[in-house]
Amino acid sequence: MKRFALIGAAGYVSPRHMKAIKETGNTLVAALDPNDASLTEQLRLLLSHGLSRVNGHIDCVVTGYNYRITDFRATLGINQLLRFDESLARRKVLVDRYYEALADHSELIFPNRPRGHVWQSLMLFQQSGDLSECIESAFREGIQIGPGAQCIPNTTAYGGKQGFPGASQCEKQGFVVPLYDGLGLEGVDAVVAFFRNRL
Numbered sequence: 001m002k003r004f005a006l007i008g009a010a011g012y013v014s015p016r017h018m019k020a021i022k023e024t025g026n027t028l029v030a031a032l033d034p035n036d037a038s039l040t041e042q043l044r045l046l047l048s049h050g051l052s053r054v055n056g057h058i059d060c061v062v063t064g065y066n067y068r069i070t071d072f073r074a075t076l077g078i079n080q081l082l083r084f085d086e087s088l089a090r091r092k093v094l095v096d097r098y099y100e101a102l103a104d105h106s107e108l109i110f111p112n113r114p115r116g117h118v119w120q121s122l123m124l125f126q127q128s129g130d131l132s133e134c135i136e137s138a139f140r141e142g143i144q145i146g147p148g149a150q151c152i153p154n155t156t157a158y159g160g161k162q163g164f165p166g167a168s169q170c171e172k173q174g175f176v177v178p179l180y181d182g183l184g185l186e187g188v189d190a191v192v193a194f195f196r197n198r199l
Contacts, residue, residue, distance in 0.1 A: 060155035091119040094188050101192040107199040121176045123148035143194050148174030
């Protein structure tokens, strides 16, 4: 495709002629004027919850949205719902292994395990030390852990408000460990070994 339907700074290109107002973030960005980096960045922010990622730090700089679902993704979602109970059972096995292997670790704090939790993620707290250094060290060993939470009132979009000690603590000390269907117990054991050796 050599020409876009582009008259001003932005245009919408869809490969389907019957498509109503639907989104594919990449299609929308591809149809922007390549010389307008500011507009491109604005739309990327709006499509991604208003989140900016710089040097491993996530900041909510504007109030954004999550307009990124396509028909293909919706179809995948329906299929995943059909397998949800099986997926949840596998995640619970992985979560149990994390608790059994690391819950007694003096440098880690585990959350309570409420009944009915779906385990989208498992966030732990590092009691001391530099969390970003821990994340980088894990990455160098092929283990992807990441920031566990954000203190939303502290972000730029919400005025950088202070006075939320619990949320601030979660942002400074909380991190998520790998937890996904294909991980397997051997994957959890590799994460456990990293923390046993490092902390």
